[in-house]
Amino acid sequence: MDKAETSSTRRLRCTIIGAGVSGILMACKIRMHLGPFVDFQLLEKNCELGGTWEENRYPGCACDVPSHCYQFSFAPNPDWSRLYASSFEIKNYLKAVAKRFSLDEHIRYSCKVVSASWSESTSNWTVTTDHGDTIVSEILVNAGGILNNLQMPKIDGLDTFAGPILHTAAWDSSVDLEGKTVAIIGSGASSIQVLPQLQVKCEHINVYIQEEKELFRKDENNYITLRKEIESQFNGMFGAFFKLNPEQQDMRNRFEARMRSIIKDEELQRHLIPPFEAGCRRINPGEQFLVSIQEPNVQPVFDSIEKVTPRGIVAGGIEYPADVIVAATGFNTSFRPRFPIIGRKGINLQDLWGKDPISYCGTGVSGFPNYLIYLGPNTPISNGSLMGPLEATSDYFIRLLQRMIRHRALSFDVLQGAQDDFDNHTREFMKGMVWTGTCRSWFKRQNDGKVTALWPGSSLHYMQCLAEDRWEDYEWRYDKERFTYWNKGFSWIERPEMDQIGLQVQASKETMTTLPASTSDLAYYICKATNLSRSEMGLNAKNNTDMFGDAKPTPDNELEEYDNLPRDNDIAASADRFCITVPV
Numbered sequence: 001m002d003k004a005e006t007s008s009t010r011r012l013r014c015t016i017i018g019a020g021v022s023g024i025l026m027a028c029k030i031r032m033h034l035g036p037f038v039d040f041q042l043l044e045k046n047c048e049l050g051g052t053w054e055e056n057r058y059p060g061c062a063c064d065v066p067s068h069c070y071q072f073s074f075a076p077n078p079d080w081s082r083l084y085a086s087s088f089e090i091k092n093y094l095k096a097v098a099k100r101f102s103l104d105e106h107i108r109y110s111c112k113v114v115s116a117s118w119s120e121s122t123s124n125w126t127v128t129t130d131h132g133d134t135i136v137s138e139i140l141v142n143a144g145g146i147l148n149n150l151q152m153p154k155i156d157g158l159d160t161f162a163g164p165i166l167h168t169a170a171w172d173s174s175v176d177l178e179g180k181t182v183a184i185i186g187s188g189a190s191s192i193q194v195l196p197q198l199q200v201k202c203e204h205i206n207v208y209i210q211e212e213k214e215l216f217r218k219d220e221n222n223y224i225t226l227r228k229e230i231e232s233q234f235n236g237m238f239g240a241f242f243k244l245n246p247e248q249q250d251m252r253n254r255f256e257a258r259m260r261s262i263i264k265d266e267e268l269q270r271h272l273i274p275p276f277e278a279g280c281r282r283i284n285p286g287e288q289f290l291v292s293i294q295e296p297n298v299q300p301v302f303d304s305i306e307k308v309t310p311r312g313i314v315a316g317g318i319e320y321p322a323d324v325i326v327a328a329t330g331f332n333t334s335f336r337p338r339f340p341i342i343g344r345k346g347i348n349l350q351d352l353w354g355k356d357p358i359s360y361c362g363t364g365v366s367g368f369p370n371y372l373i374y375l376g377p378n379t380p381i382s383n384g385s386l387m388g389p390l391e392a393t394s395d396y397f398i399r400l401l402q403r404m405i406r407h408r409a410l411s412f413d414v415l416q417g418a419q420d421d422f423d424n425h426t427r428e429f430m431k432g433m434v435w436t437g438t439c440r441s442w443f444k445r446q447n448d449g450k451v452t453a454l455w456p457g458s459s460l461h462y463m464q465c466l467a468e469d470r471w472e473d474y475e476w477r478y479d480k481e482r483f484t485y486w487n488k489g490f491s492w493i494e495r496p497e498m499d500q501i502g503l504q505v506q507a508s509k510e511t512m513t514t515l516p517a518s519t520s521d522l523a524y525y526i527c528k529a530t531n532l533s534r535s536e537m538g539l540n541a542k543n544n545t546d547m548f549g550d551a552k553p554t555p556d557n558e559l560e561e562y563d564n565l566p567r568d569n570d571i572a573a574s575a576d577r578f579c580i581t582v583p584v
Helices: 021-033 087-100 189-199 210-218 220-235 246-262 266-272 287-292 387-406 416-430 459-467 500-511 568-574
Strands: 012-017 038-043 113-119 124-129 134-137 139-142 165-167 180-185 298-301 305-308 312-315 318-321 324-327 371-373 409-414 474-478 575-581
Touching: 012 021, 012 124, 012 134, 012 387, 021 038, 021 087, 021 387, 021 500, 124 139, 180 189, 180 312, 189 287, 210 220, 220 459, 246 266, 246 287, 387 409, 387 459, 387 500, 409 416
Parallel strands: 012 038, 012 139, 139 371, 165 324, 180 324, 180 575, 298 575
Antiparallel strands: 113 124, 124 134, 305 312, 312 318, 409 474
């Protein structure tokens, strides 16, 4: 065949902000589906990958969903050590995935993005880093997430406190807690996890014993069945999030009965059992918190904090002495970007999203061409299983880029009308959901209660909607006429070398597990895949030794952590007293 008749497919450049779960996932998907067609790099502000699992290293930090459904479908790990994996173990998993897909050569560490701007004349994004250099690419993917900007409590006098102030998202393991009185501010997810670690050694932890791990490795079908069962349970509970659905009241009754069985004191029951709808706030596995808060050396304080003094915290007119303050107050969960992102007509996304973050399906924004977002406004972060929707988002982005490459498009931009319709539909849908209930939650704005964080439907509904590829909701601009890709009139079946990207598009459709079929079940995206080996996970088969730099033996009957943070009984033995202040 004459070389002139072969395909001259255009290569795209893609800049991915963040090397956490989403950034690594996008990079893997590019490797799998667009390797010959896209050059990419990841910009990571930290010195290591992991995102929130690199930054959150407080004692007890762990995933709040079962480990076996907090992993990529294409890289399963049968060797999770416990039901809820620690932040360190999840970070190790991400390292193993990055190593399998040779991503490290594409990651620039300690590289913080300070601005990004779109050029209409060149159809490119220019990203500026804190090193002063610029990176130009056709595609900009923001995988930075919103759980990475810690939020200190705004309390009068906090800066006058004489002792150390720790935040769960920036834990300082050098602080000595021996004989100290510790005040924990907050009662959210991080507080629920950190209190049992600081209060007393856990008496029971769900552990996957070695025999069970070996069964998962030897019997692939057994492991797939387990994963599908867990995913199906999460995806099968969406009906309970409707306010008037009997499932909602049933779930609330079961939660309340369980809490009453654990909390013996009626006054504590009155304060700790939520009066609002089940699921109005994110549901956390916090039974150990309920046990720990009843221990003699823990004093729950339910009065609002008035101020902090050099000696402690004042609440309800009483000063509670403290040697150390732990701020378990989470993150600034605003969708407003941390740096200027300048789109068409010089509009800054920081200004656009300052008060009302509106997106198109949480994946893009009108007026910001070739800009893709992970977990933007109104995505299914708490609608069911998360990893399936994350992979569906990645596959959607891949199909979008494939269309751009094949059709020789210069840019794609969400139509304003499509974005407005999505926002209006979401507003109307949310009226019947528990997320607009009576609780205070970062899922919604406090001034008018508009839900900005969650998808108007189930996780599977989100995946189905993305699978429909509504390309008509975009404005497409082309380099030449839009049918240039038809080339010499041959199909990729006859002359695959003349339409290599067309052939890849078809191959992707046949292999993407997030595309539903008429026979799909509640966990259809969980399919056979090559397990991460023990060596890939950095585990020596003989003694479970970690190979990622700070090796340590890990017997199966112990749950050692390798990040040099004090744990469990180490802190329990040193801390003398805890004062838990619930209102923030």
